[in-house]
Amino acid sequence: MTKAAFRDHLGRPIVAVTGMGVVTSLGQGLADNWAALTGGVSGIHAITRFPVDGLNTRISGMVDFVDVPVENPVERSYAYARETTDEALAQAGLSGDFGGPLFLAAPPIEPDWRDRFALADRAAPSQRPGDAYDRFLAVLRENPSPALHEAWAFGSISERLSDRYGTRGLPVTLSTACASGATAIQLGVEAIRQGRTDRALTVGTDGSVTAEALIRFALLSALSTQNDPPQKASKPFSKDRDGFVIAEGAATLVLESLESAVARGARVLGILKGCGEKADHFHRTRSSPDGGPAIATIRAALEDAGIDEVGYINAHGTSTPENDKMEYLSMSAVFGEKLPAIPVSSNKSMIGHTLTAAGAVEAVFSIQTMLTGTLPPTINYQNPDPAIVLDVVPNVKRDAAVTAVLSNSFGFGGQNASLVMTAEPA
Numbered sequence: 001m002t003k004a005a006f007r008d009h010l011g012r013p014i015v016a017v018t019g020m021g022v023v024t025s026l027g028q029g030l031a032d033n034w035a036a037l038t039g040g041v042s043g044i045h046a047i048t049r050f051p052v053d054g055l056n057t058r059i060s061g062m063v064d065f066v067d068v069p070v071e072n073p074v075e076r077s078y079a080y081a082r083e084t085t086d087e088a089l090a091q092a093g094l095s096g097d098f099g100g101p102l103f104l105a106a107p108p109i110e111p112d113w114r115d116r117f118a119l120a121d122r123a124a125p126s127q128r129p130g131d132a133y134d135r136f137l138a139v140l141r142e143n144p145s146p147a148l149h150e151a152w153a154f155g156s157i158s159e160r161l162s163d164r165y166g167t168r169g170l171p172v173t174l175s176t177a178c179a180s181g182a183t184a185i186q187l188g189v190e191a192i193r194q195g196r197t198d199r200a201l202t203v204g205t206d207g208s209v210t211a212e213a214l215i216r217f218a219l220l221s222a223l224s225t226q227n228d229p230p231q232k233a234s235k236p237f238s239k240d241r242d243g244f245v246i247a248e249g250a251a252t253l254v255l256e257s258l259e260s261a262v263a264r265g266a267r268v269l270g271i272l273k274g275c276g277e278k279a280d281h282f283h284r285t286r287s288s289p290d291g292g293p294a295i296a297t298i299r300a301a302l303e304d305a306g307i308d309e310v311g312y313i314n315a316h317g318t319s320t321p322e323n324d325k326m327e328y329l330s331m332s333a334v335f336g337e338k339l340p341a342i343p344v345s346s347n348k349s350m351i352g353h354t355l356t357a358a359g360a361v362e363a364v365f366s367i368q369t370m371l372t373g374t375l376p377p378t379i380n381y382q383n384p385d386p387a388i389v390l391d392v393v394p395n396v397k398r399d400a401a402v403t404a405v406l407s408n409s410f411g412f413g414g415q416n417a418s419l420v421m422t423a424e425p426a
Contacts, residue, residue, distance in 0.1 A: 006259035008273075009306035012193040015272040016261045017421075019092025019254030020364045021084035024351040025061035025247055029087055034368055037376045038397040042231035042350045044245050050211045057223040059230040060209050061247025061352025068207075073109045076207025078157045080250035080357075081106075085165060085203060088252040093266060097166025100199035103187040104158040104173050105180030107208035107356045114211075157205070167201055175356055178316070178411030179277070180204060181251065182359025182419050186275040188255045198260040204360025205250035217246060222320060235380035236317035236346035237324050237388050244318040247352025251360035270367035273404070273422045274305025280414030293416050294330035294408075301406065301418035302334070310342065310420065311402040312375060314366045316410045317346025318353055327408060328388045343400065345378040345393040359409035363419055366405040370423040373401050 008014050022029070025043025026036040036043070044061045052058040066083060068075040081104070089095070158171035176183045181204025188200035217223050224233040224243035234245045261268055278300060280293035288294075302308055316327055332339055347365055354361050369375060378392040403423045410416045 006257065013195065014258040015189045015192050016256050016258045016268045017253050017270045017272060017367055018256050018261050018266040018268060019088035019090070019094070020252070020269060020367065021087030021091070022249070022251045022361055022364045023063060023066065023080045023083050024249035024354065024361060025063055026351055028066065028083060030364065030368065034372070037347060037350055037365065038374050040350070040377050040379045040396060042379065044230045044233060044247070044350075044352050046230055049209070055214065055218065056225045057214060057218055058227045059224075059233055059245060060214070061245055061249070061354070062209050063207070063248045073107065073208040073210060074157060076248065077106055077109075077205045077250070078160055080207055080248065081157060081161055081203050081205035081252065082164065084205070084250045084252040085161065085201065088254050089165070092254040094254065098199070098201055099166065099168055100197045100201060101169050101188070101191055102158055102162050102165070102167035102171040102201045102203070103184040104161065104171060105184040105204040105356045105360060106157050106173055106175060107206045108175045109208055161203065165201065168197070176411060176415040176417075177413045178353070178355060178358055179409040179415035179417040180356035180359060180411070181361065182363065182407070182409040182417035183277065183415070185253060185255070185272065185360060185363055185419060186277060186417060189272045189275055192255060192257050199254065199256040201252065202255055202360065203250065203252045204357040206355045206357040207248050208355065209246055209248050214246060224319065232380050234319045234349045234352055236315065236319045236349050236378055237328070237385055237390055237392050238381055239383045239385040241319045241321060241324060243320050244348065245352035247354045249351065249354040249357045249361050251357060251364045253360065253363060270370055271422045271424065272419065273307070274301045274303070274420035276300030276302070276304060276418045278416050280416055289326070291326050291330035291333065293414065294326060294410055295333045297416040297418045298330060298334045298406065298408065301420045305420035305422070307404060307420065309338070310404040310406045311400070312369060312405045313342055313344040314362050314369070314405060314407040315344050315346045316408040317348050317378070319346070319348060323410065324385075324388060327410060328390060340389055340391060342391065343375050343393050343398065344390045345376055347376060349379045359407070359417060359419070362407050362409070363421065366407045366419075366421050369405060370402050370421070373399055375400050375402070
């Protein structure tokens with residue numbers, strides 16, 4: 001191949017994906033996840049990790065089968081990221097020190113009230129006046145604990161991953177709500193395009209489902225309350241959708257310059273062709289009703305990729321009334337009359353919303369769609385919304401040769417990111 005073959009339409013190094021790993025409520029590893037996802041299987045189930053008596057939402061797409069030494073969100077998030085990174089590096093054929101930067105999407109985590117109360121109860125009698133949070137802080141000041149700090153500092157996840165895999169430089173931890181996983185991938189893409197590295201490790205992980213997290217999202221009226229049966233609760237683009245199902249998971253993608261990947265004989269799984277990111281300042285949790293920032297995000301990703309058509313869209317598709325409508329409007333504005341002919345499905349109908357991991361998880365599934373020629377379905381689609389006219393690949397997978405995929409991630413706080421992936425460098 002000539003040097004020109006390794007450059008994109010703007011003269012930048014082409015970025016290839018050479019390794020992928022994933023954990024969701026459907027299982028551990030890409031093979032099990034893909035078999036379940038394309039089989040229309042749901043991983044959403046009743047919550048057993050903590051009491052849910054009296055809560056309106058009692059279901060989740062939790063990952064209950066990966067052992068963690070200490071039961072807290074940091075340990076769970078680290079464990080999921082470790083498992084997916086092991087899988088991705090093995091697929092990429094890489095061992096020893098990774099030798100490139102690490103970009104990690106992780107949830108913003110703080111001790112929940114149960115742990116705060118437990119610490120507050122340890123306060124000396126002289127420290128007991130005041131509320132539980134004051135006593136919690138008093139104990140920490142009097143008895144500084146590096147182990148406790150490590151257990152609750154979400155930045156420690158990337159430090160531990162960096163030590164384990166020998167990444168280069170200061171690991172980057174970011175948390176841009178539901179767009180986090182896609183943003184971590186974008187940072188890896190930019191590092192390679194700018195010539196700062198030949199490879200990058202990009203990870204999205206989230207093990208932050210706690211009682212407090214559940215209550216906070218419930219107070220925002222964001223969660224589905226259709227608890228019975230759990231598998232039917234997430235129904236993106238359906239008329240009777242009532243909220244998303246909170247979930248856990250992780251995904252890792254090994255990114256390399258195409259030139260580097262070819263030189264070492266690596267199998268190229270797909271190409272990260274384009275990235276788009278725009279902010280939405282309309283509201284802290286609600287998207288702009290006109291879809292303007294989401295429209296700009298999709299257009300930016302397509303422009304960055306140098307293409308204007310895709311064969312499949314992996315939708316953000318949360319199953320909330322407002323988000324699904326906004327995403328439909330934004331896709332309609334970009335693709336116009338072509339949209340009804342483009343398959344658009346939501347993995348969240350089966351795995352739930354993995355929050356900071358979602359963009360990375362769905363990027364893996366997008367590439368797998370191209371590799372296998374199989375479109376995963378949107379399950380629970382029995383009651384179409386007449387205001388959303390889409391081919392959602394309803395309920396059953398479909399065989400289709402796809403060479404370009406758009407994956408959307410639109411998050412709370414106005415964080416929007418879209419990725420364009422292709423099967424070939426051209």
